[in-house]
Amino acid sequence: MSIAAVGVAAPEWRVPVASIDAAWGRSPGRGTLAVCRSDEDPLTLAWAAADRAVAAAGVAPSGIDGMWWGCTRPPFAEGPSWSTLAATLHLAPEADGALLSGSTHAGLDALLAAADAVAAGRVDTALVVTSDALLPATGTGHETSAGAGAAALLLRRDGGPARLVHTAHRWEPRLDRYRGDREPETRETYDGRLFREQAYLPMLGAVGDALLVDATDAGRWSLPDPDGRLARALAKRLRAGTTSAQDVAAADRTRLGDLGSAATLVGAAAALGSPGPLHLLGVGGGRATGCTVIVDAPVPGAERVTADLSGGEEVAYTRVLRSRGVLRPTGESVEMAVPPGSAMFGRGAGEMLGLLAARCVDCGTMNTPPDVHPTCISCGSTKFDVVPLGRTGTVQTFVVNRTMPSPFEAPLPLVVVDLDDGGRIQLQGGDDGAELSIGAPVDLVLRRYAVERGVPVYGWKVLTRRPVAGTDEEVTS
Template identity: 30%
Template sequence: MTSIQSYGAAFPTLRLSAQAYRDAWGACAAKGLRRKAFCAFDEDPLTLAISAARNALAGGEANAGDVGALFVGATTWPYEEKPAAASLVTALLGTDAIRTAELRGSRQAGLQALLAAAEYVAAHPDRLALAVAVDAPSAAPDAPYEHALAAGAAAFVVGSRPAIATIAGDTAVTMETFGSRFRRHGEAQIHDLELRVDDDAKSLDAVARVQPKQLYTQLATGGSNELAARAARHFGGEPDGLWPDLGDTGAAGACIALAHSLDTATVGDRILALAVGGGATAVTVEVTAQPKHPAGVTEALRGGRDTDYLSYLKHKRVIGAKGAFA
């Protein structure tokens, strides 16, 4: 048995509203979005990952010396070659005697990191594993799919003793996609040919065909309202409803939604965490105790400081004005 011992989340300081897009472009292409969190000029996925992991470690009784492995899922890092996991180990754990692995390539990466942590603990029941999901995808400012792109992180301490929730099962499918959400080697921004081929819906339908039929209390997708509604039709359960204030946090989305579900769940609830993109990964989580230190995802998303679209472009370094960050 593997269990989530504690968990945490982290979001950037700044927020941008859908109204800011409407004022700048005449419309907001992210249907249902109210506001999103985005990285300021001095924030990036690495700073968010450290904050979320620190919150997860502080939220339980974990001794950093008991952490034997760190698994990180993300599609965006400051470096293409140079292990981001090493920076997390240095900042958080104070030891180099630790296994690390970085998962990339799709929005499934964060949930895959959680599964890798669970599998490590199953093989090493006397150790803990730390799983971190983080992302801050970006696209060209004139691309309609850029409007939804946001940033955030969630982290989980996984161990073998009974704790907050048991990781009770998982299912995965892998599918080739063409033209939807890709980023070529050496590029910083994602692309989408917008061929009107709904690869996410196909991935979701595929995992529904092989996922064991169970009764779920909550669905943790971190995805759009449309994706969450489709998942609810397949699996039942109450969608997380985070999209309007979360936006698209890439590989972190499903794990942030899982943290939110754990915040609000009661003992006995069954949660299906679902990450979709190039296929899908589904993880069943059974709640066994109330968390002593909830991540406070809802409160964190409602916080932050709103800014205008021009300042947003400056922080994203689309336009330059030294010292003019607001």
């Protein structure tokens, strides 16, 4: 069982922990947290990481026949979380897989379930995705620890540059780290000292010891670090038996915050770029699991991990509160609704998420989405080939709205894009639109357009492509 590629994603925004503490009159904490804009969530982050892993592997998405997604906050409490992600990635229609949730252990659950399916020969190429972004209650301690991020791995039976070699497990029925979105009470049920002494250190310590039995090199460790202190204690314990153990996840924790079920793989991603053993530990829901990966050669995608996580734009705490809907303008708002006739519920949903077009057989015009164009908008023909459109294009025209009725947030860019594959579509911009100009090359990224009556609505947004400092590459952050 081998790892063929890796990809990571984090939101662009970083809020300093100290600025949150300052707002509540507490002594300032250290580090920053990655926080979602109002149009980002665990699904959009999962897409971004998976898209990068697939690109790094150089495989056709239709050749991916399984996806295992670990996430404590799947966007639909009951609904098409997994299939929405699959549609945006163009996975094979017969793809196998599962959505794993329930605790922060879900990330390791996804990795091992995918590895088992590949090892058993049920799938050839499996995508492992872990992502998380919780919504802490305002003013709680969680607010100074909750981060956001995602990591994805592409697994194949053999031939890859890294191998999964050992696993170890422990369990203990503890109510640990239970966190409801926007939930202020649950922190009272979590006793930090008990968690540390009775769950985190003993279970992960035992798992680590089990991995070291077979290891030739104590090497590097990716350790979950929910509060920013626990991993240091665990590393100290693991180092007792060795001299060289190194916590490769610590830096990410300091910059991104607690990533929940995504913490272990995000923390390990950059380390997949250099040979040697790498131990991944995950914890949550009264379970601890570890696995050892032997990196024989740099894993494709690992080389850009640091850049993809380095992000961002430093934002004020008030901006974060606004994006979370805590700070709301008074006054007039436009009631928006997801009606039964909405494209997200209709036959067009898959077409829009998959960015499909109906290419007119007679005149070549791209009609998109196909479902709302029974006849060609140009020549009236009814003969089409349905094709996926690439996510690159140029700006035909655009506007950055400086005022928008609630629930929309100004500045809101609207962009008409001429896609390189031929369609012309109108989409929202994915940032403040400051870099937009007519003719500029752009990329489409998956974002959440709205949440109505608890139902998230996803679609593509436009970001200006810009050169990455010190490289010949251009990427969309």
